[in-house]
Each structure stands twice: as structure tokens, then as C-alpha cells.
Amino acid sequence: MTFHNFLDRTKAVAIEERTILDTLYRYFKQNETLDEMQTRAAVRSLQIMIENLIGRCKKVLQHYNSPIIPPSGYDSAEILKNVGFYEDEEFVQIRRFFGFRNAIVHDYMDLDRKVVLNIVGNQDYLLLESFLVRPFQENSVIRKRIENYAF
Numbered sequence: 001m002t003f004h005n006f007l008d009r010t011k012a013v014a015i016e017e018r019t020i021l022d023t024l025y026r027y028f029k030q031n032e033t034l035d036e037m038q039t040r041a042a043v044r045s046l047q048i049m050i051e052n053l054i055g056r057c058k059k060v061l062q063h064y065n066s067p068i069i070p071p072s073g074y075d076s077a078e079i080l081k082n083v084g085f086y087e088d089e090e091f092v093q094i095r096r097f098f099g100f101r102n103a104i105v106h107d108y109m110d111l112d113r114k115v116v117l118n119i120v121g122n123q124d125y126l127l128l129e130s131f132l133v134r135p136f137q138e139n140s141v142i143r144k145r146i147e148n149y150a151f
Helices: 003-031 036-063 073-082 088-106 113-121 125-133 140-147
Strands: none
Touching (some): 003 125, 036 113, 088 125
């Protein structure tokens, strides 16, 4: 899959998951809660979007000829912040999403349902989607910074 095909697929998946989360948001606004199945659907859609963002971070590094692609999504996003691809405020939000993903994967038995309801109820997932659908702009300065990044 080419880099640009990957970005197109990333965008399509983000829009699919946002559609599910929008449906859950409308239900939540009418009923002030989600049932167990709806909560699980929200968690799964959020996880897919976050995994999608992790993959996008790594693919951007790969596209820009990074000498190393860190196994951690957090580390990949941090490199992108350090070279100017993401703003500091964006990185803070990305880090929050990655932390939530870690809770989904590693602390699933004690996942705080209120966190899920807040993400859906506040439509925080729209910010996550914005990172995934953002058009990719080639940038020679960022390319040089990544190629020469000191690990």
C-alpha cells in the first residue's frame, strides 16, 4: 500500500468510526447515558481511531525516512512534535488519547465508564478524527529534521 493510499484509508476509517460515535452521541444526549452494548461500541470505535492515529504517526516517520520507527505510538508522536509536525497543544491531546488506548488494552477490567461517556458526551472524538483526516502536506524542513533526528 502506498503512503497516500494509507492516508486515504486512514481517513475513511476515521469517518466510519466518527459516524458510529455521532450516533452514540445523539443517543447519549437524549438519554444521558449509554447502555453496556453502546458503551462497548464507543470503546471499540475509539480504540480503532486511536490505533489508526498510532499507525499514521509511524507511517509519516517512515515516509520522511526516519532512521528508526519507534515501536511506541507515544514515542512516534513525540518525535513528530519535536520536529514541528505537531504543535505542543496537539501533542498533549494525542498523549491523552494514547493513554486512554493503553487503559482500553491493559486495564480493560477496570476501565472507567465515565471516561467513555465524557469522551462521547463532549464529542472529544472529533479532535481525534481531525488528526486523522487532516490533509498531509509535504514539508522539506520536517523531512530534514526527521532524517537527522538524534535518537
